[in-house]
Structure formats: C-alpha cells, structure tokens
Ligand SMILES: Nc1ncnc2c1ncn2[C@@H]1O[C@H](COP(=O)(O)OP(=O)(O)OP(=O)(O)O)[C@@H](O)[C@H]1O
Ligand SMILES: [Ca+2]
C-alpha cells in the first residue's frame with residue numbers, strides 16, 4: 487500500500503506583530519462584549535493609567551490558519567495606523583499580542599451602527615443621506631489618496647462615535663483593505679455580494695470598486711441589470727440624486743465617477759440641492775428589512791463557518807495537498823469525495839458539493855488548490871445566498887421545516903445577540919426567510 491505523501495507543516499510562525507508587546511491586561515481593564523465579527527470579538531476596555539475608554543478587537547490566533555491570514559491581520563493594523571489621522575476613521579491606539587490573541591485597541595464608538603441609527607430615528611431625508619454619503623465617500627477618497635483600496639464598504643462597517651445627535655460617523659473595519667499601486671489590477675473576489683462592483687466579479691479591478699454602491703444587487707443584477715428609476719420610491723427622488731447614482735453605478739470602471747468627483751457633485755456640495763423633505767416611508771421600511779436580513783445572514787454565516795471545526799478545515803487543507811499527487815493544482819469532485827472518505831470524514835455528499843461550488847468561482851468543475859483554500863478558510867469573507875439555506879437546517883432543530891421562535895431564540899443566545907435585536911429581526915423579517923419555499 488502506498489503511504490500518503492508526507493505533508494510539511496503549514497503552520498506559520500506564531501507571531502503576527504513584528505515585535506513582542508506588553509501584556510494587554512497590564513494596561514487595560516476589560517469590560518463587556520460590544521460586538522462580534524467573523525474574526526474578532528470586540529470588548530469595551532479602559533486604560534488603567536488614564537481612565538479613558540476604548541474598544542478592543544481581539545482576534546483569535548486559532549482562526550489564522552496560514553501565512554496569508556497572519557499577513558492580513560498585520561496589514562489591517564498597518565492600514566488603520568496609516569489612515570488614523572482621518573477624523574472619520576476610527577483611531578487605533580495600539581496593538582497587543584499574546585499566545586492566543588492579537589488585540590487591536592482603538593477609539594470607542596458607542597453610537598451604534600449606521601442602519602440601526604437611521605431606522606431608530608424613524609425618518610430620513612435626501613439631505614441627511616447626502617451628509618452621510620459625504621462622510622463615507624470622504625473616507626474612500628482619503629483611502630485612495632493614501633494608496634489604500636477599502637474593498638469592504640458596507641453600512642455595518644461604519645459606527646457613530648457617540649449616541650449624541652451630532653455624532654461623527656467612523657469607518658471601523660479595514661480587514662479586507664489593501665495597499666495598491668496606481669494601474670495595478672486585482673483579481674481576488676472579496677466583499678459582500680450586496681455591494682460588490684461588476685469588475686470584481688470579472689476578476690479584474692482597481693480602486694474604482696469602492697465607489698460602486700448598490701443595495702439591490704445580487705450578482706446577476708450587478709453584472710447585467712439595468713438601473714430602475716421608475717419604481718417607487720424613485721419618482722419622488724431629486725434629479726440630482728439620480729444623476730449621481732447613475733454616475734456611481736456606471737458599469738465601466740474607467741468612466742465611473744471617482745470618490746473625489748462624488749465629493750464635488752452638486753447633490754453633496756450644495757446644501758440646497760438635496761431636499762430636506764422626509765422620504766417615502768417605503769424607503770425606511772426597506773432599510774429595516776435589509777438591515778434585519780443582514781443580521782440574520784451574518785449569524786447564518788457564522789453557523790456555517792463554525793459547523794466546520796478548525797480541525798476539519800486544517801485537515802482538509804492537508805488532504806488537498808495530499809490528493810493533488812501530480813501537483814497539477816487541480817482537484818475534481820470525485821477526488822475530493824474519495825479522499826474525504828479515506829480519512830473517515832463524515833461530511834455529507836451535499837456538504838462536499840457545497841464546498842466545491844463555493845470554491846469553484848469560475849464554475850470550471852474543478853478546483854484549484856488556492857481557490858479551494860481561499861473559499862474554505864474564508865467562508866466568512868464570501869457571503870453566499872446558499873449559506874442561508876444551509877444554515878436554515880441548523881436553526882430548524884426539530885426538522886419541522888419551520889424555524890420557531892424558541893429555536894431562533896436559542897440560536898441568538900448561542901451567538902450572543904440581544905433579545906431586542908431578535909425581536910426587531912423577527913418583526914422585520916420577510917416570511918420567506920423563516921419558511922423555506924420548498
Ligand atoms: N471601535 C469600536 N467601537 C465599538 N464597537 C466596535 C468597534 N469596532 C468594532 N466594534 C463592534 O465589533 C463588531 C466586529 O468588529 P469588526 O467588524 O471590526 O470585526 P470583524 O471580525 O473584522 O468583522 P467582519 O466579520 O465584519 O469582518 C462590529 O460590528 C461592532 O459591533
Ligand atoms: Ca465588520
């Protein structure tokens with residue numbers, strides 16, 4: 487019998503930061519959990535020497551599985567430092583590292599998420615939207631002028647610094663951001679499907695992607711869809727707003743308005759252009775739906791990511807190297823299935839298929855080694871509609887085909903969502919999400 491090829495250890499050196507740091511807890515008192523992302527859990531903390539409050543995002547090193555993951559975290563820290571002078575970017579205070587975590591201590595943003603705040607307020611006008619847009623595109627312009635492409639602009643990544651009415655909106659998450667050189671084009675598919683620019687899906691893009699903004703997109707619409715200004719509430723929206731949106735959603739990256747161009751557009755610049763009258767209530771209720779769905783999806787994604795234990799992921803990675811005996815860099819579904827069976831994995835055929843499909847971004851039917859690793863290790867970075875369905879079965883504990891309130895409540899508890907958020911989610915959730923269509 488042939489012995490499996492020996493795999494060299496893929497474990498990277500255990501340090502993210504280039505230098506050892508003091509111990510976090512020597513300098514900070516840790517408080518309650520503020521939020522949870524794919525990589526990090528954010529806690530309230532207080533500096534012992536000054537009594538000043540901060541937020542601390544702790545990234546578990548167990549989730550960093552390869553050299554690229556380590557590089558990603560280090561780059562996130564560097565980019566935060568790089569942009570820290572901007573008043574609309576959360577200010578990083580310092581980074582700490584121990585055996586288990588990397589901690590990013592940063593300015594505390596106690597004012598909540600962008601969408602939640604708008605929905606809470608209960609009214610919204612073009613003028614308010616223009617103000618927020620100015621802040622967000624201002625961050626984009628600052629990023630671009632400093633050679634950073636953000637790649638993950640979405641409402642969840644903006645928080646208000648205080649609960650006050652005149653609070654400042656700040657960008658908090660640069661986990662997918664990268665340094666780029668003018669004229670350099672990228673091909674990794676990253677970001678959230680709702681906001682992804684068409685050229686990202688075509689795997690050839692530059693900083694123009696940060697200007698593309700859409701809240702009605704799935705991939706097909708993004709690649710081929712037409713803008714619809716006929717349906718409600720568009721007829722009631724100012725011509726100036728529509729003009730700007732058309733320019734931002736230009737499918738041709740070279741023709742698309744730049745961040746700087748947006749900041750010079752009359753809708754943003756001239757206080758009298760964006761009307762102050764309250765927007766149709768349909769706009770607010772759509773925002774509510776969208777935000778509730780996003781929260782559910784986020785939770786669903788974590789379910790998916792956590793269903794595959796880290797051991798399983800690590801094992802898959804080694805297995806893939808082992809399977810690729812001729813070093814061609816490609817693995818077929820059959821190879822994958824046989825290999826998994828050989829090591830006694832109990833993944834179901836449908837789950838293996840899911841892994842294949844998620845990874846095979848160009849639908850070639852086979853998977854490049856790199857493609858597969860990227861997809862399995864960064865499941866969290868690629869939100870996909872199917873994940874929601876897969877997660878459904880997880881929530882639906884008794885297999886009834888319905889998710890009951892109890893089941894959702896349990897899941898929310900497991901994932902640290904507050905009850906009030908759950909109530910909001912359920913109230914606003916389209917029924918189709920709770921009851922699968924087939
Ligand atoms: N400076 C801050 N002040 C207050 N809360 C924060 C701060 N930074 C992050 N949070 C909270 O922690 C959550 C996770 O933070 P962040 O988005 O940076 O983590 P992540 O693991 O990179 O998430 P993602 O899955 O979006 O990549 C945020 O959604 C927010 O609720
Ligand atoms: Ca985030």
Ligand SMILES: [Ca+2]
Pocket residue numbers: 523525659660661662
């Ligand atoms: Ca992130």
Ligand SMILES: [Ca+2]
Pocket residue numbers: 845846847848849850851852853854857
């Ligand atoms: Ca492929």
